[in-house]
Every structure is written in C-alpha cells, then in structure tokens.
Amino acid sequence: MFQFPSGISLDDFQHRVAALERDSHFEIIERNLFDEGPHLVSTGDLPWGDDVRNLAAETYMRFLHGETWLTGVGALAMQTEIVTWMGRLLGADHPTGFVTSGGTESNLCALLAASSRARRRGSVVFPEYGHYSLPKACSMFGFEPIIVPARQGSACDVDPAAIDAAIRDDTIAIVATAGTWAYGSVDPITRIGEIAETRGVHLHVDACFGGYILPFLERSGYDREIPLWDFRVPGVSSISADLHKNGMAPPPASTLFFRDDALLEAAKAMCPPNGTIAGTRGTGPIAGAWAMVTLLGEDGYTAVSLQTMKLRDRLFSGVEAIDGVQIYPGSRINVSLLFSDELDLSHVVAELRTKGWMFSTRNHPRNVAMVLVPMPQNERAIDPFLEDLETAMSLASPLRRISETESGDSPYGV
Numbered sequence: 074m075f076q077f078p079s080g081i082s083l084d085d086f087q088h089r090v091a092a093l094e095r096d097s098h099f100e101i102i103e104r105n106l107f108d109e110g111p112h113l114v115s116t117g118d119l120p121w122g123d124d125v126r127n128l129a130a131e132t133y134m135r136f137l138h139g140e141t142w143l144t145g146v147g148a149l150a151m152q153t154e155i156v157t158w159m160g161r162l163l164g165a166d167h168p169t170g171f172v173t174s175g176g177t178e179s180n181l182c183a184l185l186a187a188s189s190r191a192r193r194r195g196s197v198v199f200p201e202y203g204h205y206s207l208p209k210a211c212s213m214f215g216f217e218p219i220i221v222p223a224r225q226g227s228a229c230d231v232d233p234a235a236i237d238a239a240i241r242d243d244t245i246a247i248v249a250t251a252g253t254w255a256y257g258s259v260d261p262i263t264r265i266g267e268i269a270e271t272r273g274v275h276l277h278v279d280a281c282f283g284g285y286i287l288p289f290l291e292r293s294g295y296d297r298e299i300p301l302w303d304f305r306v307p308g309v310s311s312i313s314a315d316l317h318k319n320g321m322a323p324p325p326a327s328t329l330f331f332r333d334d335a336l337l338e339a340a341k342a343m344c345p346p347n348g349t350i351a352g353t354r355g356t357g358p359i360a361g362a363w364a365m366v367t368l369l370g371e372d373g374y375t376a377v378s379l380q381t382m383k384l385r386d387r388l389f390s391g392v393e394a395i396d397g398v399q400i401y402p403g404s405r406i407n408v409s410l411l412f413s414d415e416l417d418l419s420h421v422v423a424e425l426r427t428k429g430w431m432f433s434t435r436n437h438p439r440n441v442a443m444v445l446v447p448m449p450q451n452e453r454a455i456d457p458f459l460e461d462l463e464t465a466m467s468l469a470s471p472l473r474r475i476s477e478t479e480s481g482d483s484p485y486g487v
C-alpha cells in the first residue's frame with residue numbers, strides 16, 4: 074500500500090485520526106455542558122436545522138488558505154462587517170475594533186490599549202471573581218492587579234464603592250464583567266461606569282460570555298431587567314465578546330470593541346499593525362464567524378438565545394427539585410453554578426463524569442460545585458442529565474472542607 078513520505082500508510086493515518094477524534098468525545102457533544110465552540114451542532118428546535126452550521130463550516134474551509142496579510146482582503150472586510158453590526162447592537166455610535174483568537178486575547182488587548190492611551194503601566198482594578206485572563210494580563214505586561222473582594226456573603230457581586238476605593242493615581246483600567254464565568258452574573262456596570270468617568274479611568278467590560286446573548290435577551294423581552302452594561306453606559310471604553318461562545322462561531326474567534334477610533338489607534342500603537350497580539354491571523358475563523366453573523370442576524374441570534382435560556386431554565390427548575398443541590402443566585406445567562414450548602418459533591422461529580430457528562434468544577438464558594446453551560450446542542454441532554462444527577466446524589470456525603478489542591482485547582486477545574 075502507498076506510504077506517505079513520513080512512512081505512515083493511509084490506513085494507519087486514518088486510524089490515528091479516528092482514535093484521536095474519539096478521545097476528544099466529539100460524538101457525545103450533547104453531553105458536553107462545558108464547551109463553547111461551534112454550537113449549532115444540533116439545532117433540533119431551530120427552524121434552519123444544520124444549514125447554518127454547515128455553511129459556517131464551509132465558509133471557514135474556503136478561507137483555510139488565507140492569512141490576514143496578503144490574502145486577508147476578504148476576511149478584513151468580513152471583520153469590519155462583524156464589528157460594525159455587533160458594535161451597534163452594543164450601543165456604539167461608530168463601532169470599531171477587531172477579531173481576536175479568543176476572550177483572553179481580547180482582554181489582553183483591551184488592557185494594552187488602556188495602557189497605551191495612558192502612556193504608562195500602572196495598576197488594574199477588578200473583582201476577585203474576574204476571569205483569570207486578567208491576572209494573566211497583569212503578570213505578562215507588568216500591571217499591578219488590585220483585586221477587589223466580592224461583597225460579604227456573595228461570590229459574584231461587587232460593591233462599586235469598593236472599586237472606587239481601590240482606584241489609585243496610577244490605575245490605568247477597571248475591568249467589570251457582563252456574564253461572569255461560573256456564576257453568569259452581570260456586574261453593576263452603570264455605577265462602575267460613573268466611577269470610571271469621574272476618576273478618568275478606562276473601563277473595560279469583559280462580556281466574553283455575555284456579549285453575544287445579553288443584547289438579544291434584552292431585545293426579545295426575555296429579561297427586561299438586565300441593567301445597562303454596554304456602550305450605552307458612558308464610562309465604558311471597551312468590550313470583549315466571544316464569537317466562539319454565545320456567538321456560536323467555530324473557534325478561535327472573539328471580538329474586541331472600542332468606544333472610539335482613538336482607542337483603536339492606541340491599541341495599534343502598542344500592538345502594530347492591527348492591535349491584536351497575534352501577527353498572522355488565519356482567515357478561516359474570521360470567515361466562519363462572519364458566516365454565522367450573516368446567516369443568523371439579529372433574529373437568528375435572538376432565537377438561539379431564547380432556545381439556550383429555555384434549556385437553562387429547564388435545567389434550573391430540575392436542579393431546584395432535587396434535594397440538597399441549588400443553583401447559585403445571580404445568573405442572567407447560560408452559565409450557572411450548581412452547588413450544595415450541606416453536601417460534598419465530589420463523588421457525585423465523579424459518577425456523572427463516568428457516565429460521560431462533561432462539565433467544569435469550581436470550589437468556590439463551597440466544596441466542589443459544577444459549572445453548567447447549556448447550549449442549543451444540549452436540548453436532548455437536559456432531562457437525562459437531571460435523572461443521572463438525582464441518582465448520583467445518593468453518593469453525596471456530609472460537607473467537609475477540602476483544600477484547593479484536593480479538588481483540582483486548574484483555572485476551570487475541568
């Protein structure tokens with residue numbers, strides 16, 4: 074049989090690909106209550122079936138050969154369309170920004186832009202439950218992190234007065250979150266925006282999770298109480314929002330939006346030529362995201378967001394009906410923490426994983442808690458998950474404080 078230059082045969086190669094694919098559990102995507110990624114895998118309840126997903130994948134493949142230098146003309150035009158369309162939905166009059174490789178890069182670039190405009194390094198103020206990309210940015214770029222504790226008795230709520238008190242003369246940015254990891258809560262951004270304006274500090278909103286769902290939930294009337302958090306808050310200078318999370322696009326793709334061109338120019342001055350940390354960017358992810366945005370539009374994203382929240386709400390009421398477990402209060406999006414006040418869930422978690430369920434864990438505010446992120450592809454998984462959870466609860470034991478290391482202290486605790 075024909076062998077490739079490396080010596081591997083086609084058969085061996087196919088076997089290896091199949092084995093690695095199997096190890097990645099793609100085939101049980103419905104049981105994955107953690108991953109973001111290209112979510113329109115199974116859209117049972119949405120009218121377009123798999124058409125949108127297939128066209129996004131096809132468009133991605135057609136731009137597989139490109140990079141953003143010489144062959145980037147098409148993808149850069151797509152980037153402008155994405156930023157303009159979504160930036161307007163986020164309340165910007167003249168939307169500006171770019172597509173990055175993910176939420177982490179978007180957050181890093183936002184802080185670099187703030188530092189570039191301030192022409193110094195200095196400190197960055199953010200709540201303790203801010204995403205780990207924030208301390209990461211600080212250690213990478215020599216900013217001093219000023220970490221503000223959550224309000225007493227809460228894991229995901231910050232007192233704006235505590236943010237105000239933490240700002241120093243050298244502070245270059247405050248970061249607030251719209252859709253916190255693990256809790257799904259939204260920070261009091263209107264008040265924090267007033268503080269940012271008064272103190273003359275850049276306010277970056279990390280809406281990596283909430284960015285592509287909150288605007289549609291607000292417009293649809295699903296949640297009319299969502300406090301303002303986007304560019305309609307005058308003090309907000311930049312917003313990161315991930316296309317590869319609730320934007321439903323194939324990874325890696327996120328967007329960073331700036332309130333004005335001056336900030337984009339400051340970003341470019343710090344990270345020439347585009348403002349991104351990456352130099353060469355593949356055009357495939359930009360094209361895949363553009364296809365998603367172009368095919369779904371506002372109505373499509375609204376339908377996806379409502380479908381997502383329908384699943385979340387089913388999950389919430391199912392969990393609340395099971396003795397001993399609860400959903401942590403405050404979630405406004407499809408990220409939520411399932412925890413117990415009185416029971417140790419370690420064995421429950423292990424049992425659910427044995428049954429093929431994929432989710433992340435967190436050990437704050439209680440011993441091992443599960444982070445659940447329902448997406449449209451989980452439609453058929455909600456009821457079986459709840460059944461398995463209820464059965465596995467017989468393995469829960471009385472609560473004993475365990476150390477961070479015992480419960481797996483990775484950023485996502487995956």
Ligand SMILES: Cc1ncc(COP(=O)(O)O)c(C=O)c1O
Pocket residue numbers: 174175176177178180204206250252253254279280281282315327
């Ligand atoms: C609130 C928040 N910000 C930033 C990020 C980082 O995103 P990424 O993993 O795409 O770098 C995440 C990831 O879950 C997140 O939840």
